[in-house]
Amino acid sequence: MQIDHAHLLSFLLLLGLIIAAAKAAGWASLRLGQPAVLGEILAGVLLGPSLLNVLEWPLFRGAGLGPVVAHLANLGVLFLMFIAGLETDLGQMRRVGRVAAYAGTAGVFVPLGLGLLVALPFGYALQTGVFFGIVLAATSVSITVQTLIELGQLESREGTTLLAAAVIDDVIAIVVLSVFVALAGAGGGGLAGAGIVAVRMAAFLAAAVALGAWGLRRALVRSQRVPVSEGLLAFTVVAVLLYAWGAEALGHVASITGAYIAGVLVTEAGFREEIEHRLRAFTYAILVPVFFVSIGLQTDIRMLAMRDLPFAVLVIVAAVAGKVLGCGGGALAGGFSRAEALRVGVGMVSRGEVGLIVAGIGLGSGLLDARGFAVAVLMVLVTTLLTPVLLRATFPGRPLTEAEAVARVMGEEDG
Amino acid sequence: MQIDHAHLLSFLLLLGLIIAAAKAAGWASLRLGQPAVLGEILAGVLLGPSLLNVLEWPLFRGAGLGPVVAHLANLGVLFLMFIAGLETDLGQMRRVGRVAAYAGTAGVFVPLGLGLLVALPFGYALQTGVFFGIVLAATSVSITVQTLIELGQLESREGTTLLAAAVIDDVIAIVVLSVFVALAGAGGGGLAGAGIVAVRMAAFLAAAVALGAWGLRRALVRSQRVPVSEGLLAFTVVAVLLYAWGAEALGHVASITGAYIAGVLVTEAGFREEIEHRLRAFTYAILVPVFFVSIGLQTDIRMLAMRDLPFAVLVIVAAVAGKVLGCGGGALAGGFSRAEALRVGVGMVSRGEVGLIVAGIGLGSGLLDARGFAVAVLMVLVTTLLTPVLLRATFPGRPLTEAEAVARVMGEEDG
Numbered sequence: 001m002q003i004d005h006a007h008l009l010s011f012l013l014l015l016g017l018i019i020a021a022a023k024a025a026g027w028a029s030l031r032l033g034q035p036a037v038l039g040e041i042l043a044g045v046l047l048g049p050s051l052l053n054v055l056e057w058p059l060f061r062g063a064g065l066g067p068v069v070a071h072l073a074n075l076g077v078l079f080l081m082f083i084a085g086l087e088t089d090l091g092q093m094r095r096v097g098r099v100a101a102y103a104g105t106a107g108v109f110v111p112l113g114l115g116l117l118v119a120l121p122f123g124y125a126l127q128t129g130v131f132f133g134i135v136l137a138a139t140s141v142s143i144t145v146q147t148l149i150e151l152g153q154l155e156s157r158e159g160t161t162l163l164a165a166a167v168i169d170d171v172i173a174i175v176v177l178s179v180f181v182a183l184a185g186a187g188g189g190g191l192a193g194a195g196i197v198a199v200r201m202a203a204f205l206a207a208a209v210a211l212g213a214w215g216l217r218r219a220l221v222r223s224q225r226v227p228v229s230e231g232l233l234a235f236t237v238v239a240v241l242l243y244a245w246g247a248e249a250l251g252h253v254a255s256i257t258g259a260y261i262a263g264v265l266v267t268e269a270g271f272r273e274e275i276e277h278r279l280r281a282f283t284y285a286i287l288v289p290v291f292f293v294s295i296g297l298q299t300d301i302r303m304l305a306m307r308d309l310p311f312a313v314l315v316i317v318a319a320v321a322g323k324v325l326g327c328g329g330g331a332l333a334g335g336f337s338r339a340e341a342l343r344v345g346v347g348m349v350s351r352g353e354v355g356l357i358v359a360g361i362g363l364g365s366g367l368l369d370a371r372g373f374a375v376a377v378l379m380v381l382v383t384t385l386l387t388p389v390l391l392r393a394t395f396p397g398r399p400l401t402e403a404e405a406v407a408r409v410m411g412e413e414d415g
Numbered sequence: 416m417q418i419d420h421a422h423l424l425s426f427l428l429l430l431g432l433i434i435a436a437a438k439a440a441g442w443a444s445l446r447l448g449q450p451a452v453l454g455e456i457l458a459g460v461l462l463g464p465s466l467l468n469v470l471e472w473p474l475f476r477g478a479g480l481g482p483v484v485a486h487l488a489n490l491g492v493l494f495l496m497f498i499a500g501l502e503t504d505l506g507q508m509r510r511v512g513r514v515a516a517y518a519g520t521a522g523v524f525v526p527l528g529l530g531l532l533v534a535l536p537f538g539y540a541l542q543t544g545v546f547f548g549i550v551l552a553a554t555s556v557s558i559t560v561q562t563l564i565e566l567g568q569l570e571s572r573e574g575t576t577l578l579a580a581a582v583i584d585d586v587i588a589i590v591v592l593s594v595f596v597a598l599a600g601a602g603g604g605g606l607a608g609a610g611i612v613a614v615r616m617a618a619f620l621a622a623a624v625a626l627g628a629w630g631l632r633r634a635l636v637r638s639q640r641v642p643v644s645e646g647l648l649a650f651t652v653v654a655v656l657l658y659a660w661g662a663e664a665l666g667h668v669a670s671i672t673g674a675y676i677a678g679v680l681v682t683e684a685g686f687r688e689e690i691e692h693r694l695r696a697f698t699y700a701i702l703v704p705v706f707f708v709s710i711g712l713q714t715d716i717r718m719l720a721m722r723d724l725p726f727a728v729l730v731i732v733a734a735v736a737g738k739v740l741g742c743g744g745g746a747l748a749g750g751f752s753r754a755e756a757l758r759v760g761v762g763m764v765s766r767g768e769v770g771l772i773v774a775g776i777g778l779g780s781g782l783l784d785a786r787g788f789a790v791a792v793l794m795v796l797v798t799t800l801l802t803p804v805l806l807r808a809t810f811p812g813r814p815l816t817e818a819e820a821v822a823r824v825m826g827e828e829d830g
Contacts, residue, residue, distance in 0.1 A: 005772055005775060007482070008485065008486060008489045008670075009660055009663055009664055009670065010660075011486050011489070012489075012493075012656045012657075012659050012660040012670070013656070013657070013660045013664075015490075015656055016652075016653045016656035016657050016660070019649055019652060019653050019656075020649075020653045023641075023643050023646060023649045023650070026643045026644075027641050027642070027643045027646075030642055030643065036643050036644070064479075064482060067422070067479060067482070067483065068482065068483055068486045070423065071423060071426050071483045074423045074426070074427075075430075078427075150644075226438075226442050227442070227445055228438050228441045228442045228445065228451050229441075229451070229565075229699045229700075230695075230696050230699040230700035231438060231442075233696050233697070233699075233700035234434055234435075234438045234700040234701070234704070235438070237431075237434060237700055237701055238431045238434050238435045241427045241428070241430055241431035241434075242427075242428070242431050244427050245424055245425075245427040245428045245431070248424055249424055249428075255423075255424065255427070278696035278697070278700070279696070279697065280645075281645050281648050281693035281694070281697075282648070282693070282694065282696075282697035282698075283697075284644045284645040284648075285644075285645035285648035285649040285652055285693070286649070286652055289649070357420055360420060
């Protein structure tokens with residue numbers, strides 16, 4: 001693993017540039033009354049191949065820094081979802097279980113249907129059309145989580161429902177994806193393979209929860225007493241990494257879902273404050289900005305040919321409408337008011353990295369061509385940019401400053 | 416910067432493995448009465464090409480994870496040196512200025528002479544012999560800093576002297592390296608080039624300190640008030656990254672020296688507590704263990720041919736004796752007692768990543784052959800492993816637990 005020392009150096013400059021750009025853009029975004037996360041993603045678009053293309057600057061070109069940024073960004077989204085798990089009130093989540101199940105289920109099948117409906121008139125085969133629908137069924141609430149934290153609404157009834165519905169959505173969407181890839185023969189396993197996937201998902205989720213309920217508290221207490229520096233945090237980080245890895249590698253669930261479950265379990269074990277206190281600052285100062293910027297760094301918005309624009313616009317409309325109508329309709333059917341249901345639907349619009357992963361599977365297995373993939377990437381970017389704006393418009397209040405957000409959390413803990 | 420999603424996943428497992436191995440080995444090391452850092456480096460040797468060779472396991476092979484580990488490790492050593500800077504008492508450093516200047520200067524020239532003396536009888540040319548001496552003149556106090564923190568001695572008179580002497584050592588050694596490479600014609604610049612290097616070093620150090628004294632406090636206050644999340648820490652991290660990058664890219668000083676200076680300046684600006692509080696946990700739980708393990712991951716101790724062993728043993732003896740006699744002798748001449756001078760000398764024995772960088776420059780410019788490079792790498796590893804053991808033997812007391820170390824720092828701040 002010898003590495004050119006000059007590459008180590010140039011990464012320091014790149015990382016400084018990314019963090020500075022993210023925070024400056026986040027601040028500008030707040031001044032315009034929008035959530036900071038919107039500015040941070042736009043900073044990535046600015047730095048990425050669409051405009052400035054920093055990774056190809058002579059200073060950075062050939063240093064292989066793209067993958068390093070991607071790995072740091074991946075740690076960022078995992079810790080973000082872990083912190084969301086820490087902040088989850090499991091009692092409240094049980095109370096919203098029924099409505100979340102409705103929202104999560106309808107939130108998969110309505111976008112799936114709309115995606116198919118949009119793709120067929122544009123000359124795509126039935127198989128590709130269904131796959132487009134599956135791409136639209138994916139969801140990633142990491143952007144929503146960040147926005148709700150800024151709005152001070154993560155622990156609201158809608159916020160809790162969103163998080164529960166996202167887990168259900170993730171599980172159903174991946175079952176559908178696995179069954180479809182198996183049926184289309186691209187995955188190699190056939191229907192039996194899809195059955196195995198479903199069994200592995202169930203086994204992983206059961207084992208993850210059982211392990212957390214059984215030994216986590218004792219292990220955390222133990223790691224706190226070991227005299228190595230930061231034993232408690234080190235143990236927790238290892239647990240988060242293994243849960244995230246295991247979720248996808250063993251259980252076929254998204255790795256962010258694994259990290260989220262780890263957070264819920266740590267809070268249930270009574271270690272929320274100690275861990276959040278230690279992890280939060282570094283995560284929000286460094287890793288999360290890298291994640292938001294990396295979304296733009298991965299995307300070249302100019303690659304979309306003009307002739308694809310009508311199709312792309314329709315796909316984006318279907319993506320937004322599918323989640324708002326599906327999740328929102330599900331929430332309405334589950335007993336939420338119209339305003340609450342709209343907020344839940346809007347919060348599920350963002351596809352984030354999960355959408356990119358599903359589109360990547362399509363490209364890799366030949367179920368999606370390069371043109372379809374480009375449209376999918378644009379859809380992910382636009383829905384991700386829209387989500388903070390839509391949440392800001394539908395939730396009451398204005399973005400909180402960090403100090404206010406902290407004060408609110410502390411106040412709740414006292415009460 | 417598209418990256419295979421499977422590589423992101425396997426990195427999670429590798430990172431979890433590295434942190435778990437480091438902390439477990441650190442704990443075992445403490446139980447044997449040795450500093451934890453010794454165990455953490457040995458964990459890296461165990462995981463590295465010398466024994467288990469994890470990076471070549473089927474799970475990780477071909478995923479390009481080596482550079483990612485190296486970049487995280489580099490962030491780890493920079494934050495470690497930044498925290499050492501935060502903990503530096505500039506008043507006390509001024510009081511030890513004279514003795515540190517003696518120790519730092521003699522600590523360059525004595526190892527240089529010993530290295531030359533050892534290399535010549537083994538058939539190396541004069542030029543290569545001098546370069547061997549320069550490799551032995553390098554120093555890296557990152558391992559010493561960590562060990563002194565564990566021993567509760569970082570802010571002792573010897574600890575402060577060590578840190579000041581290390582900065583002086585770094586500057587002199589790099590001037591000598593630059594002049595020599597220029598004279599040997601390998602760097603291309605000739606003696607004029609070496610002059611330019613010296614001017615750039617002086618200009619960088621003056622500009623870095625002036626910038627810190629002039630605007631840092633105002634900038635930190637400002638960044639604290641900006642309503643983005645963790646604005647103060649984000650700004651500080653950007654400053655550390657730019658100081659570390661600028662030190663080497665603009666000023667020809669080691670990047671760890673730049674990070675250390677940034678820490679001294681932040682403490683002088685009155686922000687020590689706020690920053691250390693936010694940065695410490697993550698740095699010690701994740702980045703620093705990755706740094707210590709990465710030292711072993713970079714080293715294959717089996718690559719040393721048996722016929723090189725006598726030479727390697729002599730080089731290691733010269734490396735240890737050079738620093739103990741040079742730095743220790745300098746400290747003695749500066750007025751320290753024998754016990755104090757011995758501690759200063761022992762603390763400078765570790766060559767760490769700075770030794771590897773200098774050896775790499777030698778290999779790249781043809782001043783060192785592959786055999787000489789292998790010996791230099793072994794010397795770095797052995798001196799790095801020896802340093803915690805020697806410090807433990809020469810400083811009073813036993814390794815503190817984290818809780819005791821924190822209590823001590825808090826107590827000092829109250830007093």
